[in-house]
């Protein structure tokens with residue numbers, strides 16, 4: 001059980017406090033933790049940024065974010081008034097040492113007021129090029145001297161490639177203890193993602209069949225209908241591989257493929273996950289050609305509106321070679337998974353926004369039914385739907401009612417919305433609470449990040465060295481380039497999609 005940390009005075013210092021992430025995710029998450037009684041009795045949230053703002057201005061911004069993005073809807077006046085007393089703002093210049101001294105004075109002020117040393121969480125919700133300077137200055141100003149009471153939270157992207165990730169890890173590990181470093185991958189905080197472990201390791205029926213003898217292939221599909229919005233400047237230097245595969249999707253794969261841990265401690269779980277990454281087959285340039293597909297979207301129509309192609313998006317190079325779609329076939333070279341393909345795909349401006357894992361089991365050894373009974377035959381499939389539908393479905397064959405023996409595929413469904421009445425917490429609520437509790441289970445350890453980069457480096461390098469000549473190669477509202485279909489069809493499979501039935505991603 002997570003114990004409530006009521007008596008643990010806490011200060012959040014949020015670098016990038018006026019930014020988009022703070023407004024959409026961090027502010028609403030902290031507010032909801034407060035509503036649900038998880039925040040300590042004494043806490044302060046100090047937003048910081050270059051913009052000149054008063055405490056009231058900052059509070060008004062946070063409120064705007066809560067009203068627009070919080071799962072609990074618009075803030076209630078009395079609750080908000082209580083919460084907003086804990087908000088403060090400090091203008092800062094992250095390059096200027098004076099800024100950090102001012103933080104020191106502020107933190108000291110709270111220490112005196114509260115009569116004990118607070119836990120201080122430095123949240124770096126800023127562009128990654130500022131991570132090193134902020135991390136170093138915090139340390140130089142002796143703001144993180146107590147490793148038991150100070151933590152640093154780092155947003156993705158963690159590095160631009162293997163080398164820069166190593167550099168950043170090196171810099172951080174010279175200043176901080178690993179137990180102080182919280183590298184965020186928000187997918188790990190999602191309720192349905194955490195449930196993969198519960199589902200696999202709390203049920204005895206799965207483990208005996210969770211292997212190459214019974215599973216034919218695995219698909220992990222994270223598709224998005226969204227285009228670039230205002231993120232073109234970041235995304236054009238990143239692309240789908242860096243933005244989604246290196247982190248979120250590989251983490252999903254690790255949860256599906258990991259060995260059972262001996263307990264639920266954060267390092268034990270992270271050890272099991274890093275072993276998966278280590279066992280994944282590295283690609284030669286030829287493998288990249290055979291086992292990967294990249295794409296970039298062109299114009300199209302989404303819900304009756306014409307949307308621009310990627311190269312026409314704001315802050316994107318009109319001749320950009322950046323991929324907005326990636327599909328990859330991986331293998332894991334260990335006893336459990338030898339020979340089982342893991343197909344991953346992700347992309348922007350696709351036909352629907354959904355994240356789904358599909359585990360297809362091998363066919364029955366012998367079909368005893370007449371051909372006409374089995375026209376809609378489908379091998380057993382376990383479908384873990386992460387969003388927008390939150391469900392786990394087991395697809396099985398059943399006899400259709402009637403005088404004939406006709407088989408149909410039917411779903412045995414565990415659907416969150418039908419089973420639980422309470423709202424699932426947002427990923428950021430879970431993660432922020434864990435930073436306060438000092439629980440690193442759902443955060444990336446330095447070696448995991450490096451291993452994931454190492455795995456995708458050959459793909460990145462090959463793609464960067466050979467420009468794609470046919471971009472854009474899929475239109476908005478499609479399922480991506482046709483070659484992605486061919487990648488999986490060659491092995492006799494096709495991409496699985498779960499009909500949304502009106503469900504939309506929030």
Ligand code: BG6
Nearest residue numbers: 156186224226243244248355387
């Ligand atoms: C972010 C990526 O990490 O995850 C975005 O940078 C992507 O490009 C987002 O849209 C997807 O997250 P979610 O929670 O909306 O599936």
